[in-house]
Amino acid sequence: MARGRRLLEILSKKPVRKGWYIFVILFFLLLILLPTVYVLSYLVTGWDDVSNYVLSDKKSSTLEWTKSEDELFAGYEAHASTDPNFYPDASTLEILINPLSGHVSLNTSRSATSTIVNTLQADQGHFFRVLVVDDNGLRAVSNAMSDDVSSQLSFPSIIYLTVSNISGDDLTLNWTRSEDLDFQRYEVYYSTDYGFVPGPGNRVANITDSQSNSTTVFAPQPGSHFYRVRVVNSQGMWAESNQHGISSIGEKVDSPVPVSLQYTFSESTLDSITGAVTLSFQVSVVATLIDFVVGLPLAWYLVRKSPRWKDQLNTLIDVPLAFPTAATGFSAALFWGMTPGIVDKPLGALSITSSPVILLTLLMVVFSFPYMVRPLASILEELSVEYDTVAGTCGASKFTAARTITLPLFRAGLVTAVTLCLAKTLSETGGVMAALATISSREVNATALIGTWKGASVFNPSLVPGLAFLSFLLIMLSLTLIMVAKFIIMRAKLPIKKVWPKFERRLSRGWVPKAKDVAVFLFLIIVVLLPAFYIFGYAATPQAQHADLAGFWNSLAYSFFVAGIVTLIVLVLGIPMGILVARHKNRRVASTLDVLSNIPFVVPTAALGFSLGLFWSTQSIIPVTSEILIIIMAHIAFTYPYVVRNVVGALEQLSPEYEETARTLGAKPMQGFRRVTFPLIKMSILSGAIMTFTRSVGETGATIAVSPEAITAPVYIVSLIKSGSYYVAGISSAILIIFSFIVILLIRALIKRGA
């Protein structure tokens, strides 16, 4: 007790207090704000790269292939050429995917089954093949794909070759039959050379029967004999099998199984950026509008009608805040989307859309709905009900009063709500990636594009300029959009002069208001709650019971560890900042800090994460290489405003007279804070802490934008969906949601007991 008191006294000393505040400000400015916007500086230093890779006539080509399961797997190679019949060699190599080229683990390389080639000329069509290389240097070539839509060429699919030693000096070659409609022949290649390249010189047989799938060849023992088989179609295009044969000591030697190139798509780099950004903004604006149209009546209902089950209703509305977005995204996509790869969806799914725009908009409404209702409700709460009464006694019907009095006074709250909604929807990554993967959509929005490119940039550093440009664009446009929205809301002239008493009276009574309430509730249930909770139904299907969750538990532990540390640090640094903003005598300092501390709020987290990663890898003053540390810093950056906002809000509500009275009664500043202020704003701090925790656990964008290797729970869920493990993803999502809830309840209980 005595020691605690001495500590408080020391902390109350002016120099100590000042020093601490200065530390808090510096930490914020240098380690949160600066890294958040660091990407802007890259545009200056790396402008040449930006103009070379982004603003030029280059295209970005996405390749996706199946994962290699080869035991000796060493890496992939992506090759491109304008020649449809090219054979991959050093001159056609575009991207190397192996542990050395990406400084990553072998497993990461193996899982990297997509890449982006961004160095090809946009005005030409290209042909792509992907190679798998193993430890012995043996390679397997995938089928070819073209990004040239005008090309009439078709390519056969890969086949697999095995040899079997029947007897003596004969070998039997067996291959999988080609299904190619345009089949012309199989070509058999033979060499005694272990790493041979098939060519006219070593072709040993042509087989024109498509039904044929084996042949016997003479292979005297001992000796090394290696074979490949090609499928050739009528256009002369080929696909090649793996290489199989026996070595001089009679062992079978197998090259890796070739992977199957499944998807290529090219687009001018700039086009893909603008396309993604446009999608983001489209979805964000429409979702915010929907939020407003429905959120306003709901907020009104909550505050003005103050129903008996108001608390429960509030909790329901807040549910999406606690749900990790990747889980919600998966859930909503299952509910709304036509999901080609997924069978056995339980009852209730609507499955009505395959359009990414519609799905994302619906999804964003789920995510952002609470961000609209909360501020609207709280500003309504503040607006004296008496205004309505005054208007009533002046002869205004309820509708007229709302339209002419309450709504115009609403602007400030509306600005907050719209800012939050826009920021949230522009920033959302995990949910988007999960949803798009669920409906197997290739279209991406800006944050998902950052995620994809950042993932690919591990093996393709030339993507960094594009990422920087995209992040910059996203940040700038977000800020602009939010400022424009604010300007419109604050300045828009509302038509409040003219009143139509009869008409508005009819709107105020009878069935109209009732219908409105019913509609709003239906919306809340069908559009927000059902899609969010649908995952539990899916996770409860019998097939899901056998899911292997080991990987998920690891990622969950990782997530909670990060979120715990982040919450602690944000509390320690955010509370003093909140106090500074709310109570600093110099209002100019206070409002500057206020504006600055809100910036991370409106910076989309994926862009923020990328910027942060760039900062830590570029600056050399503080050597931080640990990825988890950078992830923690990134999570601190985007959660920081939650605590600051909450503390500021609570302190602004709390009359400074309490602290002042405490001091005139003899309390040192820290004593006053501990005994008077803190207990009174505790609940706000708590809710800030819960927000921080849940946002950190649920965050995908900032995490993958820092490091694609960090497997937090939502990142893991997204990767599960992408790889088609839907049931595991479903169970994992449900568990993640439940765990998030449990932690929230625990924190609440702990703090309550502490009081």
Place this chain on the structure above:
Amino acid sequence: MGLELRKISKKFGEVVALSDVSIRIEKGEYLVILGPTGAGKTTMLRVIAGLEELDSGDILLDDKIVTKADPEERGVVYLSQTYSLFPHMNVLENVEFGPKVRDWNPANRERIVSEMLNLVRLQDRVDAFPHELSGGMKQRNALARALSTNVRTLLLDEPLRALDARLRLSLRTELRRMSKDLGITSLHVTHDQEEAITIADRIVILRKGKIVQIGTPAEIYDNPVSPFVQHFVGEANFFCGTIQEKNEEGSLVKCDGLKVSATATDIPVGSEVCVGVKTERCHVTRGKEEGLNKLPGTLERELFLGRLSSIEISSEYGNLKAKVLAEVSATMDEGEDVTLHFDRDQAIVFPIPDEGLEKELEVE
């Protein structure tokens, strides 16, 4: 010596809250600071408490300069309008707050806390939380909290404002009595002139950050230094005119066909002046009478106040007001001819204010 303010000034941006204010307040004095909203009253308390920094000037407590001292070092307790009882603490915990943060030994603490709770008669409500207390109890709780810190100076910011009017009448004297019994120096801010007159040892009239007058209630009431003071502390009727003659005993002022015999003045003969008479010092009789300091007119309206009635008379010299005993007004009817008169001693001569009389009399 209790408290001294030496030429203190304070500005908020462009707004002058206090300008060159100097006062000496004796130990144990009950000083009331009276003024309209925005006069700088609250600022004055806040700078004394150390809650605002001064732009210039010095504050002395017991002859020691404390201008730069932290609030907790001054031994001055500030009670805001709403009392600022800590809402998460009960009556007892609120009272214990001061002793606890000072880390007094528990025995000592308990003694003083129970003493104070007894003093304010809240010993039976120690477990109640502020929101469960009535307005008067809150005030007593806040007082006990302040007194338990061995406070020497109490700053009361409109302590009665939050209470019902009738309760205010009962509680205002109680405040003064408690402060006097404990020998505490009190500064009590109010905008209510009746409250000020009733409880103050001395009153400071503050307006636009400046001290207009300091004096005992009787001095302020009977010898106002300006029309504003005369009008603000009880209403007054004013007549503007020029001094026609004067001697040591009185003066004669001519105002548009009306001659007013007023108190003596230094202002030279022929100067434009205004003469103010407190409405409570006017008499009203039935019937029309002419003569010096007699103003005939018609009784326009009577407002019953209880002991007194406020009477409005329309006369050729403008609308006049008088406050007379209710038993007197009971004999008169609205619309009746009456005469308002006053004694020479009650008619005080002032120079015409710089900004004109109307501006001078504004109470907001």
Place this chain on the structure above:
Amino acid sequence: MPRIELKNVSKRFGKIVAVNTTNLTIEDGEYLSIVGPSGCGKTTLVKLISGVWESTEGQILIDGKDIANVPTEDRDLGYVFQGIELFPHMTVWENTTYAPRVKDWPDEELVKTGEDSLRLVNLLEMRETFPGQLSGGAQQKTGIARALATKAKLIILDEPLSALDARVRIDLRYELRRLVKRLGLTAIHVTHDQEEALSVADRTVVMKKGEIVEIGTPRQLYEKPRHIFTANFVGEGNFLEGSVKRMPGKWCQIELRNEQFLFVPPMDVTEGDALVLFTRPENLKFCKDFSTNSVPGEVREVQFMGSFLRYEVMLATDDPVLVDLPIQHERVYAGDRVMVEFNPIDTLVFERPPEGLREVLRLE
């Protein structure tokens, strides 16, 4: 023309009874004030009349018509609020013309109504000002203009002056009464300030704990209250407990504590009945010698009250009493022994309340 009748009106919030079976009739053109301590149900009562809340039981009739199903906006009344509640995003003009606007009156009528209303409160030149830039008094005047612009004949004034400075309050209450009478409105004025209630109204209703205690003209309530609560609430007074000693014909002799006696006019009591004597401070006097109707005592304190002096005297009956005397009175000082003379005509007698005198006199 509005004549308002409340028949057995009750309003309950859950278990709390805010208004209990109340009957009240307000005549056309009457200025009625409702006064009572916080939480007595006075505001609830006018909220029921205005339709902000629905009554739990009973009928409210305006001109004989039950208005239970008429929403506020159709009740045709003006309402002035305690919190003033001017629409902050509208100018004085827009606030004032809000009612004409929402009723979609033609432009000429709107302009005329707005101008008339603002002219009545002398704010026409402030029409383009926003409420935030107005002083408290001007804000409430705008609030009044806004209510007047409804052209309703019934105006409800819900603590209209509570938010204002004491001095402004006094000026504005005169204004209110003047306006209401000039326009021939029916007014219901709710306040907790007894002086305000008495001064503005034709008739005053005193409420306590959801019930009407007494209705009467201000003068009657102050001078001849029928209920002991009224006596205490509408102004300060002295209460002495005693019992009937003898009834020797013309006067009735009351025995106070410590063998002191007083005479009061005869009444319908029997010997031994427990009573409370009541007199206002201004009805007491000091007399030099022992007179038939006096009680000895010692002056504890003398207070300057502006137009009079207030003496606090501890009577030989152990009752503290207040005595208000004009200033010209021969001065008496604290510590002096005096005889306090009771005027039998002005001394009222109440039955001693079964719950005890203190309980009845409690103000909160």
